[in-house]
Amino acid sequence: MDYCKEMEVAKDFSSILDKEQILFNVPMNEHTSMQVGGKAKVIVLPSSIEQIKQVLERIYENNVPCYVMGKGTNLIVRDSGYDGILIMLSHNFSKTKICDNIITAQSGASIASISNLACRHSLSGLEFAAGIPGTVGGAVAMNAGAYDGEMKDVVIEATCINKEGEVFCLSLEELQFGYRTSKIQKQNFFVLEVNMELTPGIKNQISEKMKLLNNRRREKQPLNLPSSGSIFKRPEGYYAGKLIEDAGLKGYKIGGAQVSEKHCGFIVNTGTATATDVIELIEYIKRKVFDNSGVVLQQEVKILGG
Ligand SMILES: Cc1cc2nc3c(=O)[nH]c(=O)nc-3n(C[C@H](O)[C@H](O)[C@H](O)COP(=O)(O)OP(=O)(O)OC[C@H]3O[C@@H](n4cnc5c(N)ncnc54)[C@H](O)[C@@H]3O)c2cc1C
Structure with a gap:
């Protein structure tokens, strides 16, 4: 280099x-x-x-x-x-606007704040995203989802750019959303702006649902420690957290990186973790889970750098 x-x-x-x-x-x-x-x-x-x-x-x-x-x-x-x-894109590229039941957001806008915006305008459909800490662009690229909702349920089109600098629009169909993936990831496009279509609803009911889902998160997830959320995708027919727990890895540590005691699908930074600790723990979990169950875990989290 x-x-x-x-x-x-x-x-x-x-x-x-x-x-x-x-x-x-x-x-x-x-x-x-x-x-x-x-x-x-x-x-x-x-x-x-x-x-x-x-x-x-x-x-x-x-x-x-x-x-x-x-x-x-x-x-x-x-x-x-x-x-x-x-x-x-999260710093300076986060403008949003609402027109009837369509929210348009630049890709750096926080998806949780868009969920709140929708609620304030009595629009339903993004309650699932209230506790997802990333941006709209990240959420579209990953087809982020929780509690039976996914970005693909609300996105109607996304303006994107490729590495050559060409700007174009992709429809819902063209975005080819799958479980925690999309055409954006496969083609290395960048999301610029997203149109999301929501359904008119009742504000109190929307905010109650958001509260309920956020409480469920707080009960189940180790939100008091740094993490990247679920490290692995959910293998068909299984739960990654359960497979990891069954492999005897609850609380297992490499350096400062630990399999969360609260939710085995999370790796937490106990304070002194390095990226190497986290990556070694990911690989160790994959091996142990495969030995124990025969299931190959696939990473959800992205690793960058040489
Ligand atoms: C405590 C916690 C809870 C979480 N809960 C959930 C959950 O319930 N459901 C869920 O799906 N995820 C969850 N996540 C993971 C994460 O929040 C989501 O995947 C989120 O959508 C990532 O957004 P980001 O902006 O942080 O993306 P980044 O982490 O910055 O990037 C992630 C990937 O998206 C790509 N990307 C980012 N922005 C763009 C863009 N504009 N255009 C193209 N590609 C882009 C990056 O290149 C990278 O490959 C959780 C994470 C944490 C820490």
């Missing part, structure tokens, strides 16, 4: 972005919910589609690696860091 190239390209962004929108050598434990990981060489914080487009065109012309992120709630950056340009 050419150390200087990303830096050189990033310096060239000064004609596109303000100084405050370009960060160098950023510790990623400060920008991911697991609170581990090394430094990203360059982070850019664009605030418009035009800025994202120009940044991507420059990156593409110079052939340097880049990655898009939201709030880092499903992302672990290795301790060696990320030698590329990270485009972080």
Whole structure:
């Protein structure tokens, strides 16, 4: 990896972005919910589609690696860091608007705040997302879901951009949502803006449902410690947490990373975890669960870095 190239390209962004929108050598434990990981060489914080487009065109012309992120709630950056340009959309790219029962959100908007916005306007359909800590873009890319709701139930179309800087719109059908996946992930597109269609409902009932689901979360999930949510996808016919518990791994620790005592599908950072601890624990869990049950666990969480 050419150390200087990303830096050189990033310096060239000064004609596109303000100084405050370009960060160098950023510790990623400060920008991911697991609170581990090394430094990203360059982070850019664009605030418009035009800025994202120009940044991507420059990156593409110079052939340097880049990655898009939201709030880092499903992302672990290795301790060696990320030698590329990270485009972080959660900071400056989070405007929303409502027209009748359609909410339009820029991809950096928090999905939980969109769920609250919908409730304030007596719109039902996003109650499931009240406790999901990521962005709209991350939620669409991952087809995030909980308690029988998924993004695919509300998204009607998404404006996207590819690595060459071409902007286009994908319909619900074209987004090819599956369990915790979408065409966005498979093709490495970036989500820019999302239209979500909701159903008129009764405000009190919507907010009661959100409270109920959030209470259920608090009861079942270790929300007092840093984590990335569920580390593994749910294997068909099983629950990852139960398979992990049955393999005798409840509370199992590698360094500062621990299989949560409260919910075995979560790995928590007990305070001193490194990304290496977390990644080693993920691999250890996969081996032990396979030995014990024959089930191959697939990661939901994304790992970035060389
Ligand atoms: C305590 C806790 C509870 C959670 N509960 C749930 C849950 O109930 N259900 C659930 O599904 N998830 C859950 N998650 C995981 C996570 O919040 C979701 O996957 C969320 O949608 C990720 O959004 P993000 O902005 O943090 O994405 P990031 O972690 O920043 O990125 C995740 C992936 O999405 C991609 N991505 C991000 N933004 C974009 C974009 N604009 N365009 C294209 N790709 C993009 C990234 O490249 C990466 O591959 C939980 C996490 C935590 C910490």
